[in-house]
Amino acid sequence: MTHLFSLPLFWAALTIAAFLAGQQLYRRTGNNAFIPPILTGVVLVVSCLELSGVSYQTYMQGGHYLNLMLGPVVVMLAVPLYQFIHTMRKQWLRIALAVTLGSGTTIACAVLLAHFWIGDDAITRTIYTKSITTPVALAISEQVGGISALASAFVIITGILGALMIPPLLKTLRMDEPQTLGLTLGICAHAIGTSRALELGPQQSAYAAMAMTLTATLHALVLPWIV
Incomplete structure (x- = not known):
């Protein structure tokens, strides 16, 4: 054994x-x-x-x-994304603003809370990567001085909570259009949110895949420089 x-x-x-x-x-x-x-x-x-x-x-x-x-x-998430690429091209400015402002807000809130409540520098640096899909989060956490193993845990927790809370929250706010729901799941809940979007419909999954990919790319370029 x-x-x-x-x-x-x-x-x-x-x-x-x-x-x-x-x-x-x-x-x-x-x-x-x-x-x-x-x-x-x-x-x-x-x-x-x-x-x-x-x-x-x-x-x-x-x-x-x-x-x-x-x-x-x-x-492989490019497959559902391709089906709605023509519609997305017309909305490139809205998508860019949603990804930039949405991901920036989620990270800023998490980092501030970790800094004031926990006060540990390594954990604060690790939590920067909480809203990025796992392979990108692991790479960035090492660059910014975080803890790789802890980064994957933060990513999983964020994804599960996002996939659980986002659909009913947007429904309550009457903002659960397929495009809005997909973008929110992709930005805030990365791959787990995109998996949830795949269950909700093709449009939701396409926008979630787009948002997750753009969020990961933006963070990979910007986070190491900022931190």
Whole structure:
């Protein structure tokens, strides 16, 4: 068993199995937003690591393979985006303002709260990356002096809360048009929000993919320079 736990492919396979189990639970509960597949998968993997006593470094020898796949998966979001690219071209100014102001506001609020409530410089620098998709967040967190492992946790928490809260909040405010909903999910909840948008409709998913991609690009260019 000890030899099995030291195999990188074992942990990669276990991570995939945990996510698939979370996906089945999500579907059987009627796509309950409180238990997204990624949350269930994280809980299962963390529980296995705790019970087995395996370190994060050992796990990441296998998790690294999955981490490498995140980039190509993000690129695949170009497929739903292409379907509405002609409409988006006419709205380029609105989209640019939404991405710039929206992402800037979410980061500023989080950083200020972390600075005054927590007061830890490393955590404050890490939380800059909370609204960016995981592969970009990990790269930027290292550049700005943050903690990579903690960055991925902030990204997941932000995505889950965003996917959970944004649709009902915009519906309450009567601002739940497909374009607005998609942009908000992409800006504030990155890949998890885009996954939620895929369930809501093709227009929502296209705008979410656009917003997530532009937000990640903007942060990759601007955040290291600002920090």
